[in-house]
Amino acid sequence: MDMSELIDPFARLIEDVCTPAAIREIEQGGDSSAMWNAFVESGFLDALVAEEFGGAGLSLEDAAPLIALLGRHAVPLPVGDTMIARALLAAAGVEVPEGPIAIATGAGAVPFAAVASHILSGTADAPVLTAAKIDPTGVPHDVDAHVAGLDGAALRPIAAVLRAQLISGAAGRVMEMTVAYANERVQFGKPIGKQQAVQQQLSVLAEQAVAARIAAAIGARSGLQPKPADAAIAKHGASLAAGQVAAIAHAVHGAIGISEEYDLQLLTRRLHGWRLADGSESYWAGLLGELRLAAAASPTADFIRGA
Incomplete structure (x- = not known):
């Protein structure tokens, strides 16, 4: 597959929905559902999910340019986390939710936890999904948050x-x-x-x-x-x-x-x-x-x- 067939549409999607104004609105506690739904409807969240489970079956190496684009545009949602989480959950036979998933590893504040609906912990072979229960960092406009009581060190x-x-x-x-x-x-x-x-x-x-x-x-x-x-x-x-x-x-x-x-x-x-x-x-x-x-x-x- 020519990777530009994936990278170019993904870049256009991000540029359309993740404007600086939209980032600032989410950082200030605004509604993130429109931006998130655009990623859900695009199908890119299942890029890393194996084909046998209905995904695109890309390797992490193939998907790396897509994840880098998320960083390039400061996307304020756990899109990369969710791509990885959905692949691990599907492989483990765990039902995958529609909402954003943040990965908690027990090392500092969890990126995007403040705007996630679920938290992934456990191991790659036995992932554990829980509803997001977070403590804000106290930093203004921060989409990260602290998550306690979960063991995700293996992730x-x-x-x-x-x-x-x-x-x-x-x-x-x-x-x-x-x-x-x-x-x-x-x-x-x-x-x-x-x-x-x-x-x-x-x-x-x-x-x-x-x-x-x-x-x-x-x-x-x-x-x-x-x-x-x-x-x-x-x-x-x-x-x-x-x-x-x-x-x-x-x-x-x-x-x-x-x-x-x-x-x-x-x-x-x-x-x-x-x-x-x-x-x-x-x-x-x-x-x-x-x-x-x-x-x-x-x-x-x-x-x-x-x-």
């Missing part, structure tokens, strides 16, 4: 890969916005993008955006039950990039970048949230170190090739 690798994909999409968009702003903003008679110091920062920003994309691709290669090393590489690399991308973007934009009316903060707030969700770069660096020590008899080059 942390797939959730980490999902966040890496979202980060990669958002980082790419932030890079484009920042480069465009630097080329448009004139100071001392020339665009600030012509200044050597700014050019260097833009180079680092582009480097980190690409690093996030490569890390996310590594995570997606082993499917819905990713290898621990793949998940660790993906989330460590993407989370590390997220902080640098957000910092450089705001440095280049200056005061306008943090204003509520400007769209940059819709993306950079997500970058910081996804960076911490399901284990930050420190957590995954520790796990990757444990895996390396467990294979101490193997040369480092062999460990890297096998990871």
Whole structure:
């Protein structure tokens, strides 16, 4: 299948229903049903569901560009979570609800839990679905929330890969916005993008955006039950990039970048949230170190090739 046949319609759908105004309305507690129903009716929520259960049967690697688009447009609903949840639930023979599903792994606030109707925990082979009972984070306009009493630690690798994909999409968009702003903003008679110091920062920003994309691709290669090393590489690399991308973007934009009316903060707030969700770069660096020590008899080059 030509993936553009899936990516292009999905991109148009997001652009139509997920405008900055619509994002702000949902973040302020507005009705999200119209946006959610558009995703339900599109059929994309079953992209990862096996064909034998009525889905499209895409691999996570094939669906990765779709998930990255969700990050690119700061979609304020758990569309990626639900795609994964529906695939796991269908494979386990559990009835799949129509509403949005957030994945809780027991590591920090749960992304999109405040706008989810159900929470997924348990394991990939034995997923557990419960009605969403959440505690708000207290952060204004936050669609994340705390969820207590559920054991979803076994889902942390797939959730980490999902966040890496979202980060990669958002980082790419932030890079484009920042480069465009630097080329448009004139100071001392020339665009600030012509200044050597700014050019260097833009180079680092582009480097980190690409690093996030490569890390996310590594995570997606082993499917819905990713290898621990793949998940660790993906989330460590993407989370590390997220902080640098957000910092450089705001440095280049200056005061306008943090204003509520400007769209940059819709993306950079997500970058910081996804960076911490399901284990930050420190957590995954520790796990990757444990895996390396467990294979101490193997040369480092062999460990890297096998990871």
